[in-house]
Amino acid sequence: MHAATAINSQVKTTCCYCGVGCGMLVETEQVSGKLRIKSVTGDPAHPANLGRLCSKGATLHLTAQTHVYEQTRAKHPEWRHSKDAARTRANWDQANELVASRFADIINEHGPNSVAFYVSGQILTEDYYVFNKLAKGLLGTNNIDTNSRLCMSSAVAGYKRSLGADAPPCNYEDIDRASVIFITGSNAAYAHPVLFRRIEAAKEKNPALKIIVVDPRRTDTAQAADLFLQILPGTDIALYHGMLHLMLWEGWLDQTYIDAHTEGFSDLKALVKNYPPKTVAQLCGISESELFEAARLFATSTATLSLYCQGLNQSTSGTAKNSALINLHLATRQIGKAGAGPFSLTGQPNAMGGREVGGLANQLAAHRDLGNPAHRREVADFWGVTDVAEAPGLTAIPMFEALRSGRLKAIWIVCTNPAQSLPDQTLVHQALEAAEFVVLQEAYTNTATAPYADVLLPATTWAEKEGTVTNSERRISRVNPVIAPLGESKNDWQICLDIARLIEKKLERPRRLKDSSLFNFTTAEEIWLEHRALTKGRDLDISGLSYEILDTQGPAQWPYPEGATEGQARLYEDGIFPTATGRAKFLTEDYRSTAEATSARYPIALTTGRLRDQWHGMSRTGTIARLFAHAPKPAIDLSAADAQRLDLHNDELVYVTSARGVQVLPVSITTSVRPSQAFVAMHWGSEYVAGHAGKSMSLGVNGLTSSARDPISEQPELKFSAVKVTKANLP
Numbered sequence: 001m002h003a004a005t006a007i008n009s010q011v012k013t014t015c016c017y018c019g020v021g022c023g024m025l026v027e028t029e030q031v032s033g034k035l036r037i038k039s040v041t042g043d044p045a046h047p048a049n050l051g052r053l054c055s056k057g058a059t060l061h062l063t064a065q066t067h068v069y070e071q072t073r074a075k076h077p078e079w080r081h082s083k084d085a086a087r088t089r090a091n092w093d094q095a096n097e098l099v100a101s102r103f104a105d106i107i108n109e110h111g112p113n114s115v116a117f118y119v120s121g122q123i124l125t126e127d128y129y130v131f132n133k134l135a136k137g138l139l140g141t142n143n144i145d146t147n148s149r150l151c152m153s154s155a156v157a158g159y160k161r162s163l164g165a166d167a168p169p170c171n172y173e174d175i176d177r178a179s180v181i182f183i184t185g186s187n188a189a190y191a192h193p194v195l196f197r198r199i200e201a202a203k204e205k206n207p208a209l210k211i212i213v214v215d216p217r218r219t220d221t222a223q224a225a226d227l228f229l230q231i232l233p234g235t236d237i238a239l240y241h242g243m244l245h246l247m248l249w250e251g252w253l254d255q256t257y258i259d260a261h262t263e264g265f266s267d268l269k270a271l272v273k274n275y276p277p278k279t280v281a282q283l284c285g286i287s288e289s290e291l292f293e294a295a296r297l298f299a300t301s302t303a304t305l306s307l308y309c310q311g312l313n314q315s316t317s318g319t320a321k322n323s324a325l326i327n328l329h330l331a332t333r334q335i336g337k338a339g340a341g342p343f344s345l346t347g348q349p350n351a352m353g354g355r356e357v358g359g360l361a362n363q364l365a366a367h368r369d370l371g372n373p374a375h376r377r378e379v380a381d382f383w384g385v386t387d388v389a390e391a392p393g394l395t396a397i398p399m400f401e402a403l404r405s406g407r408l409k410a411i412w413i414v415c416t417n418p419a420q421s422l423p424d425q426t427l428v429h430q431a432l433e434a435a436e437f438v439v440l441q442e443a444y445t446n447t448a449t450a451p452y453a454d455v456l457l458p459a460t461t462w463a464e465k466e467g468t469v470t471n472s473e474r475r476i477s478r479v480n481p482v483i484a485p486l487g488e489s490k491n492d493w494q495i496c497l498d499i500a501r502l503i504e505k506k507l508e509r510p511r512r513l514k515d516s517s518l519f520n521f522t523t524a525e526e527i528w529l530e531h532r533a534l535t536k537g538r539d540l541d542i543s544g545l546s547y548e549i550l551d552t553q554g555p556a557q558w559p560y561p562e563g564a565t566e567g568q569a570r571l572y573e574d575g576i577f578p579t580a581t582g583r584a585k586f587l588t589e590d591y592r593s594t595a596e597a598t599s600a601r602y603p604i605a606l607t608t609g610r611l612r613d614q615w616h617g618m619s620r621t622g623t624i625a626r627l628f629a630h631a632p633k634p635a636i637d638l639s640a641a642d643a644q645r646l647d648l649h650n651d652e653l654v655y656v657t658s659a660r661g662v663q664v665l666p667v668s669i670t671t672s673v674r675p676s677q678a679f680v681a682m683h684w685g686s687e688y689v690a691g692h693a694g695k696s697m698s699l700g701v702n703g704l705t706s707s708a709r710d711p712i713s714e715q716p717e718l719k720f721s722a723v724k725v726t727k728a729n730l731p
Ligand code: SF4
Pocket: 015, 016, 017, 018, 019, 020, 021, 022, 049, 052, 053, 054, 055, 056, 057, 058, 192, 193, 194, 195
């Protein structure tokens, strides 16, 4: 399925934006002898979207056609030999040799933990696999983490601790089978639009379906709710414990299921006695009747499906929030049956694939644990290396802290933009300035991280790549190339392999046990087959699946073991969980407040999130004029009460100041936030927000956010920063 066979034809591939993982049909045409993408349409045969596409997916072909696109794509390698110099064009041999030499020299002098990799949920499973093997296998460092740390690591930890495995038990069809949909910490209308349309369609078909939305903001998702709980920021755990308190009191629990399939309930029962309705309602800022109705609907429906996302995960209590929500499902047996279960939505298109290959600093391939000596030995033997290091690697934020302090010398950043997306941007920019050597593997040059790169390695992007991705419902889909790579750009896995083979020859203390290279792959499929072999016998076993099956029969869910004829739609229908005892665990963790509190100095709680029509740092969506129609410019959403108190009007510029920085933004007075709360979209970078004053203002909203993080998942608290808002007296 290569570009040459795609002339004037239709190619099936997968949308590269979000974790819904929509299938699409791409039509091509010949224009002046050049193969171009003519259109994209939703693939009616793909189970994730059934032919639907959202505004981002439906304009994806335009991102590959514009003049801006041609200007902003990285088309050939670039390098520089001193920090003061401008990068100049290099050829691939020169760039590869420089990266391999610098990485090998630094490792030879300072050891393997002096280098790190910061990768992305945008890359394909095959790309993720080889980078993980390079870091943990060849180099002997676990310093590989991903921008998915910012969006789903609390969900990973939540599933593992409560249910025994990082495996979402549900699928999208459960939306059509649910009686109650409990959307908590998710603005699905914007972040997962096609899924939200499926919810709307389910409601149209079945008006008895109840939709409950829990969110500090009155979002477009909340507009569709039968019951909307506008809780105060960060109070989710108190809400869930309060609901369980009521369920206990009212006798709405399934004691038979609790006794047969779970453990730890008595401790939780004792804890939630401390969450009576009046206390919880006050703490959460809702009424007791709203709390009661949420508990009643959740517990007594025939099938309750929870959908949750960053509102739970991006928190210093993110893991505990996930566990507290899963407690509700276990206690009411809203799990292991059609239309029910705790369903975490992944933000990026392949955050799930990264989890499968162990592409995080604390994971190993195929859901193996870094802390388990037997798992480390299995992987080391499989790869043919001396060992896999025991100590967890640096997760996203500590990675940049180590770079700033000099403990880490070199970083290889793959298809992500930390100089905009990580919290506490002052730290990140200082870290990138302090780094001895920065490699950036990217498809675009218009990112805030690009100026820091000592070497730029041009990567292919959507419509040029081949491999697989896994969406939120464990469904693996093929990604197929439609057009030839632009310029000299190469697939991410190819770039990794070329440099890995050079590094193999330069290491003074080789860890490889065999004579041949660890990276003797020539196609994406060969990489996938090695990944597949590592999954055999594991909870995500895909030993019965192949590229051919995916191409001929369509996308499939894991597990898909040898001999299977289809993937497994739902998990835990037999009530047996992959824990040591076979029972799911009730986790007993108290509500705790956010890391920062509002104060007299910083009286407003700022939260961040997505817009409907933009994606991440806007490298792609920012090149499409029509995608600005919905939200044409950055703004800070404030309540009318705050605007009046501060004597502010729509579009008036304000300083937004936190303990970490200051931004200048126009005001948007809205009913979506309560008094003393504010919202700024995450997408706007320096080119939109800067220009009013000094450098500290040119960091986007993450110049304000905090790097405080969950102690288990290490996910940062992007959903809460204490800020003050004052009139901007600009010249
Ligand atoms: Fe792409 Fe997500 Fe929109 Fe589907 S919902 S078209 S995967 S951005």
